[in-house]
Amino acid sequence: MLKVVLHAQNQIMPFCEPARELRIQNSPLWLHQRNLLAPYVTREMELKQGERLQPVREQAIVYRDNLFFDKYYIQAFMDQAIKLNKPVRAAFRSDDPAFREHALPLSTSYTPAGSLYLADLWYYPNGPVAGAEPLVIDMQAREIGYYHVPTYMGDRSGDLVFQVPLRAMMAIDSWVHVFIADTVFGQFAHGARFEKRLNEELGFKLKIIGKAIYEGRQVLECSELVKVGKGCVIDPSAVIHGPAIIGDNVTINAGAVIENSIIGNNVNISQDVQVMLSVVGDGAFLPFRASLFMTTIMENSMLAQNTCLQMCVIGRNTFIGAGSTWTDYNLIPAPIRARDGNGKLSLSNRPVMGGCVGHNCRVGSGMIVYPARTIESDVVLAASKERRVIDRDITFEDSDHHNLKLAHLHQTPYHMQSKGDSESW
Known part of the structure; x- marks a missing residue:
C-alpha cells in the first residue's frame, strides 16, 4: 500500500x-x-x-x-x-x-x-x-x-x-x-482499556493477580503493569503504579511516586518527586520534590526543586527554576481561553488548564504562571520586582535576554531569522 x-x-x-x-x-x-x-x-x-x-x-x-x-x-x-x-x-x-x-x-x-x-x-x-x-x-x-x-x-x-x-x-x-x-x-x-480488559477477560485478570502473587507485590506494581527498561536503578522505597512504562537507564531515587506515566530513556528522578498521569521525555532531570500532574515534558528538559506543574506542556531543552508554580484554575469561574490553530484566543472548553512553555527556554526561580498562559521558544525570564507573576502570553520579543550585555551567549535556534536574533548584537 x-x-x-x-x-x-x-x-x-x-x-x-x-x-x-x-x-x-x-x-x-x-x-x-x-x-x-x-x-x-x-x-x-x-x-x-x-x-x-x-x-x-x-x-x-x-x-x-x-x-x-x-x-x-x-x-x-x-x-x-x-x-x-x-x-x-x-x-x-x-x-x-x-x-x-x-x-x-x-x-x-x-x-x-x-x-x-x-x-x-x-x-x-x-x-x-x-x-x-x-x-x-x-x-x-x-x-x-x-x-x-x-x-x-x-x-x-x-x-x-x-x-x-x-x-x-x-x-x-x-x-x-x-x-x-x-x-x-x-x-x-x-x-x-486496562480496566475494560479486567472487567471482560477473566484470563487476563487471573494472569495479573497471579503475577502479583508470584512477585509478592500489589497488583498495580507487578511487572505486567509496570514495564521497566534496561540498566535502570530504582530505589526500593520508590512507588510505581501502572500502567506505566519506564525507559532504559532511568534512575529513580528514594520516596519518588510514579503513577500511570511514561518515563523516557536516561531520565533522572530525584528524591520525593511525584509524577502522575504524565509523560517525561528522554534525558529529562527532575530534582527533589518536583511535582508533575497530567503534564508533558519533552526531551532534555529540567525542572528545579519544589516546582509544581499541573496540566502543562513543556518543550525540549528547557529549564524551569526552583519553586515555580503553574496554576490551573481561575479563582473567579470565568472560562479559560487558549490559543487556537489560528493563534487567536478562544474558549478551551476546560474548567481547569495549566500553561505551556516552548523549546529552549530558561525560566527563573519563583515564577507564578496564570492558567493557559504560554512562553514562546528561546525566551529567557528572570524573576524581578517587575515580573514574577506571568499573567499574559510571553513572546520572544518579551525575553529578558534582549536587555543583557551577554545576550549573544544565549542561543536562539527557533528564531535565528527573526529580528533581534543573536547575530545582530
Missing part, C-alpha cells in the same frame, strides 16, 4: 515548529504515525504544500502529518475501509463525546459536513480520486473523573471530567491538543 503524507505548514505556538516535530507519547509525531502505519504500507511519499500528487493506480492511504491516532483507531479505520473497498474519508459525529469535548475546541483542521466533521485521513482502494464517502469510527468514549474536588470548581465549561476514548484520533492544532493527546487520549485511555 502507498502512503502519502500531506504536510501541515502551520506552526504550533509557542513551540515555533510544525506539529509533526512535537513529541506525543514520548515519540516525534511523524515517527509515531510511521510506526502505527508500518503494517499496512510498502512505500511512501511526502507532499509539501502546493505540490501535486502524480496519478497512481494502487491502494493508498493519505493523511495530514498533524494527526495523532492510536493503533486501536487506525486498525478500526483500516479494517472498515478495506472491507468497504471504496474511497472513504475519516469523519466524526458532532455528538461524539470525546471529539466534541476535546478534539474540536481550538481546532482548525476539520471540515464541517452536516452533522459530521471530516478529518484529513483518506483511504483509496485504487489510488486517489476525487470524492470520498465519510467513514465514521466511534471513539467509544467513556466519562472519567480525574480527582474528587468540590463542585464549585466546575464552571460553564463543564464538570471536572474527561471523555476518554478507547480509540483515539485528533488533529494537533494547538498546544492544548498536545496535552489532550498525551493525557486524555494517552494515559487516561491506557487506564480505561
